[in-house]
Amino acid sequence: MMSEDVLKESGRSGAFIVSAQKRKMQKLAKTAGESILLLIASFVAIVVLFIFYFVTVDAIPYFQLQGFREFFTSSNWYPAGDPGEFGALAIIYGSGMVTLGSTLLSVPMGIAAAICLSDILPFSVRQYAKPVIEMLAAIPSVAFGFFALVIFAPLLQTQGGPILMWAWWILAAPFLLLAVIVISDLLSAKIEDPKRRQQISMFLLVVFGVGALAFLYWVGSVLQGIEIITGTNALNVSIILSFMALPTIVSVSEDALQAVGRELREGSYALGATRAETIVKTILPAASSGILAAVILGVMRALGETMVVWMASGNSSHIPEPWFNYLEAIRTLTATIAGDMGEADQVTGSARYHVLFAMGLLLLVISFISNLVSERIVVRQRKILSGQ
Amino acid sequence: MKTMKHVLLLAALFAVAVSSPLSAAGKSIVMDGSTTVGPLAKSFAAYFTRKYGVKVTVSESGSGNGAKSLINRSCDIATMSRAMKAQELVAARKKGVNPVGHTVALDGIAMVVHPGNPVRNLTKAQIADIYKGRITNWNQVGGPTARIVVIQRESNSGTQESFKDLIMGKTAQISKTAETQSSNGAVKNRVSSTRSAIGFLGLGFVDRSVKPVAVNGVLPSPVTVRKGIYPISRPLYMYTNGQPAGSLKTLIDLSKTPDGKRMITELGFVNK
Numbered sequence: 001m002m003s004e005d006v007l008k009e010s011g012r013s014g015a016f017i018v019s020a021q022k023r024k025m026q027k028l029a030k031t032a033g034e035s036i037l038l039l040i041a042s043f044v045a046i047v048v049l050f051i052f053y054f055v056t057v058d059a060i061p062y063f064q065l066q067g068f069r070e071f072f073t074s075s076n077w078y079p080a081g082d083p084g085e086f087g088a089l090a091i092i093y094g095s096g097m098v099t100l101g102s103t104l105l106s107v108p109m110g111i112a113a114a115i116c117l118s119d120i121l122p123f124s125v126r127q128y129a130k131p132v133i134e135m136l137a138a139i140p141s142v143a144f145g146f147f148a149l150v151i152f153a154p155l156l157q158t159q160g161g162p163i164l165m166w167a168w169w170i171l172a173a174p175f176l177l178l179a180v181i182v183i184s185d186l187l188s189a190k191i192e193d194p195k196r197r198q199q200i201s202m203f204l205l206v207v208f209g210v211g212a213l214a215f216l217y218w219v220g221s222v223l224q225g226i227e228i229i230t231g232t233n234a235l236n237v238s239i240i241l242s243f244m245a246l247p248t249i250v251s252v253s254e255d256a257l258q259a260v261g262r263e264l265r266e267g268s269y270a271l272g273a274t275r276a277e278t279i280v281k282t283i284l285p286a287a288s289s290g291i292l293a294a295v296i297l298g299v300m301r302a303l304g305e306t307m308v309v310w311m312a313s314g315n316s317s318h319i320p321e322p323w324f325n326y327l328e329a330i331r332t333l334t335a336t337i338a339g340d341m342g343e344a345d346q347v348t349g350s351a352r353y354h355v356l357f358a359m360g361l362l363l364l365v366i367s368f369i370s371n372l373v374s375e376r377i378v379v380r381q382r383k384i385l386s387g388q
Numbered sequence: 389m390k391t392m393k394h395v396l397l398l399a400a401l402f403a404v405a406v407s408s409p410l411s412a413a414g415k416s417i418v419m420d421g422s423t424t425v426g427p428l429a430k431s432f433a434a435y436f437t438r439k440y441g442v443k444v445t446v447s448e449s450g451s452g453n454g455a456k457s458l459i460n461r462s463c464d465i466a467t468m469s470r471a472m473k474a475q476e477l478v479a480a481r482k483k484g485v486n487p488v489g490h491t492v493a494l495d496g497i498a499m500v501v502h503p504g505n506p507v508r509n510l511t512k513a514q515i516a517d518i519y520k521g522r523i524t525n526w527n528q529v530g531g532p533t534a535r536i537v538v539i540q541r542e543s544n545s546g547t548q549e550s551f552k553d554l555i556m557g558k559t560a561q562i563s564k565t566a567e568t569q570s571s572n573g574a575v576k577n578r579v580s581s582t583r584s585a586i587g588f589l590g591l592g593f594v595d596r597s598v599k600p601v602a603v604n605g606v607l608p609s610p611v612t613v614r615k616g617i618y619p620i621s622r623p624l625y626m627y628t629n630g631q632p633a634g635s636l637k638t639l640i641d642l643s644k645t646p647d648g649k650r651m652i653t654e655l656g657f658v659n660k
Binding site: 075076077078079080081090150153154157229230231232310311314315316317318328329331339340 | 534535542561568574577578583584585
């Protein structure tokens, strides 16, 4: 009895010993695997931190040498002068200008394309359309830059007026048409008598329609008269950059729209909403955080792009006259870093070298802040949507 | 950082030791200075190493730094796209260095416009005013009524530097509205596709797609540059400490040999 127990015990404990060893091995393997994954993940984070660290370390000497004032308030950029002048205001302005320009072009286009892909086109078409749009992202930026410099810039110089006019007609005509219909509907909505209402509505439609057409034609002819002196300008770069930001915006916002799900859409239809109402009042608000993330990604793409602006922006470090003139050459932070890095080694003048890192730091800070802001907005949006 | 430097240094030493077992460490030649002369110095160096087995190191840190290195005896040849300044010569004498200049080639800078532009001639003063932003329309210099698109090179460019020295003077700055292109090729491209553009190119880059303008009535060409008639040209120098001897002399005298002359012409410079 006793011995049997012992045997059993030892047998059990023998099995127990084996499984303990096994478990130890498994635990070891698990720890090793996890730590390798952690190492890889933290490596990425460390790389980002290191970039921040080294850029900052090389940027600080500039501010020690020259202070903050000149960099942010002067637009005299003569780094090779004796003594050099490092006013980056016009360059910062140029970066802002092309980023704003490309955002204004790419965001409406991108979101419209995303809505079309997710809610309007049939599935079979979407399957092919989306990869084609995403193909745009695979084109190297130097190819875009070459196109902008060699084809688009001369085209703007020879056919600038007509191009602007056609762009105006194509972009403005649908919006004005929509506005005319909506306004005349709204104005005639209060009239009680249906027959009179229809007549007045028709009358208003014709009056506003003729007015809108005249407006379209007038602006169009003004635009057609513009002669673009230099094709390497802020407009050229904004257009090219908007095409480069487009695939990111379309792809990410389409994913966000898809993520809204059938339930919300069907719920909306069940309540009697039309497709337009469903899109505008249900799907867009529900997907807004994802769309915002898409927009921020697109903006970052435009802000950080170097090759295209270096090749096609004209690189002249002045604030255009008047300040909103997109037909003048500008210079951006990224292009300045790329262009002046070549010989600005430590030997040829310390400030001249470190000022480029100051610009890099500025770009890093801007993208860091906008990432932070978008993160905050996304979190808040989620809270609102979940009803908290 | 420091260990990194050590590793790089070791690697470099190792590479030198392996690649050129024939040349003793003391026999290698160090060249430093102008970026404009850089391509020429590099092709001379490659040719020299191939032919005589002597290692030649070429650095491009600017003419001023070339002079500084020569004075500090940290290079054997200073390549310079300008003559040494008086104060540099004084500093050299103080350190017991006797800089001797050798003109290896000539360099002309051509002012180019669109082939459709009727303007044929500009004076040096007109060019300076165009780049300073005082003349902004072609009709001020006898051309059509069109705003001038001024194209310059980036601040690092040697061509830019010598253009500024020869046309604008030391202190004047180029107008902020001037566009910047990153290479001779890019400037040529912009000028050939923009009707109202003006730019400047190394003589070797001028072709039929752009129209060179006569400066003070003289068209740029190897002949006018060699004769010294064309106003925007300058000699390119190599400076040595005292009269060169041995392999240093052979290297500098390469510019007088047929092979050296061919290299000079191929790089767009002009033989003196």
